[in-house]
Amino acid sequence: MIYLDHAATSPLRKEALECMRPFLESNFGNPSGHYEIGKIAQLAVDQARLTVATCLGARPQEILFTSGGTESINSALLGIGQAMHRAGSGNHIITTAIEHHAGLHASLWLEELGYTVTYLDCDSSGKVNMDALKKALRPDTILVSIMLANNEVGSIQPIAEISELLKTSSIKHGHRILLHTDAVQAPEWLSVNTKHLGVDALSLSAHKFGGPKGVGILFLKRGTPFRPLLVGGGQEMQKRAGTENVAGIVGTATALEIANRGASERSKRIGELRNRLREGIEQKINGSYTNSQAVDTLPNILNVSFEEIESDELVARLDEKGIATSTGSACSNALWEPSHVLLAMGVPIRRASSSIRFSLGDDTTLQDIEHVLKVLSEEIQLARLKRTDA
Numbered sequence: 001m002i003y004l005d006h007a008a009t010s011p012l013r014k015e016a017l018e019c020m021r022p023f024l025e026s027n028f029g030n031p032s033g034h035y036e037i038g039k040i041a042q043l044a045v046d047q048a049r050l051t052v053a054t055c056l057g058a059r060p061q062e063i064l065f066t067s068g069g070t071e072s073i074n075s076a077l078l079g080i081g082q083a084m085h086r087a088g089s090g091n092h093i094i095t096t097a098i099e100h101h102a103g104l105h106a107s108l109w110l111e112e113l114g115y116t117v118t119y120l121d122c123d124s125s126g127k128v129n130m131d132a133l134k135k136a137l138r139p140d141t142i143l144v145s146i147m148l149a150n151n152e153v154g155s156i157q158p159i160a161e162i163s164e165l166l167k168t169s170s171i172k173h174g175h176r177i178l179l180h181t182d183a184v185q186a187p188e189w190l191s192v193n194t195k196h197l198g199v200d201a202l203s204l205s206a207h208k209f210g211g212p213k214g215v216g217i218l219f220l221k222r223g224t225p226f227r228p229l230l231v232g233g234g235q236e237m238q239k240r241a242g243t244e245n246v247a248g249i250v251g252t253a254t255a256l257e258i259a260n261r262g263a264s265e266r267s268k269r270i271g272e273l274r275n276r277l278r279e280g281i282e283q284k285i286n287g288s289y290t291n292s293q294a295v296d297t298l299p300n301i302l303n304v305s306f307e308e309i310e311s312d313e314l315v316a317r318l319d320e321k322g323i324a325t326s327t328g329s330a331c332s333n334a335l336w337e338p339s340h341v342l343l344a345m346g347v348p349i350r351r352a353s354s355s356i357r358f359s360l361g362d363d364t365t366l367q368d369i370e371h372v373l374k375v376l377s378e379e380i381q382l383a384r385l386k387r388t389d390a
């Protein structure tokens, strides 16, 4: 199989698996236990927290382990939103129309609770307009949540610049306006240093960077008002109750360290393969439209629409030939809905429903790309012929 769906999930790194193994096989201790195996488990979680904090330019006390990207994002929006509101700072939140559903649905939940949410549109390159953000800021704005990199088209948002704008606005409005970013797609490709980004909260998901599924990271800057979403035991510094997933946490830290260390070399190498894929498609396949921009975009994502093609049919055809890709659509209630991201970018509905996403990974090779280009152009030709015959 040629796997080009790394934005959906990535293979577990063998180094991560190796350091998880003892906690899956023999050391089953609960980190809260006051005996040998409990203490070893606690030590492993502490060490993992330190590793993650170092990768994020943070303090260990600012790192919470969660059950995944979704929980981290839900917790950031609901936890910070509710704590800021309780402190009397306001109830207005700004986000974007292109967030992952984990963010969009948390925002809808906040609206149901009586908060006001502004959803910023983006331009045709998938970037948020800074003037629109400036205009949306109000005296009662408490939180801005904007993703660092989009999972469907790869567009990168200017988070450090947004942070500077919010600092000025916070002074003007006399209270803090906090900044959260969904950085789930970033670690293998970009720096996720929270100091350089200037964020108060940042969400990650381990399985997107070679870690295990079901583990997330939430960075919460010291002093950030936060109301826990999960309550019960006092784990994670009273901010996220529940017995720790020790093996998962240990594997997450190892995977993040590797992802972080190699990000710039990997970005260059994989970016070149992605560019070859883009050029090959443009040269070989008539009626193709690239929805991912060449600049300010993750180096591993390429979203393309093909005229007279249904994306689910093409994904199925490629799957039959051993190539895993994904549609730019979300399947809900058995209906294929065009991607909310492409629609927000102004892509016409017809073109949005003929889009597919290729997302490359550390293990993708030039031979893979050349093979995909060959199969892709053959399958598109066949699909178009079938359509003409019908």
Ligand SMILES: Cc1ncc(COP(=O)(O)O)c(C=O)c1O
Pocket (backbone or CB within 6 Å): 007, 008, 068, 069, 070, 071, 073, 100, 102, 147, 149, 150, 151, 182, 184, 185, 205, 206, 214, 216
């Ligand atoms: C940008 C982005 N945010 C959040 C998530 C949710 O992460 P998880 O599946 O780990 O809950 C994803 C997963 O696709 C994502 O791509």
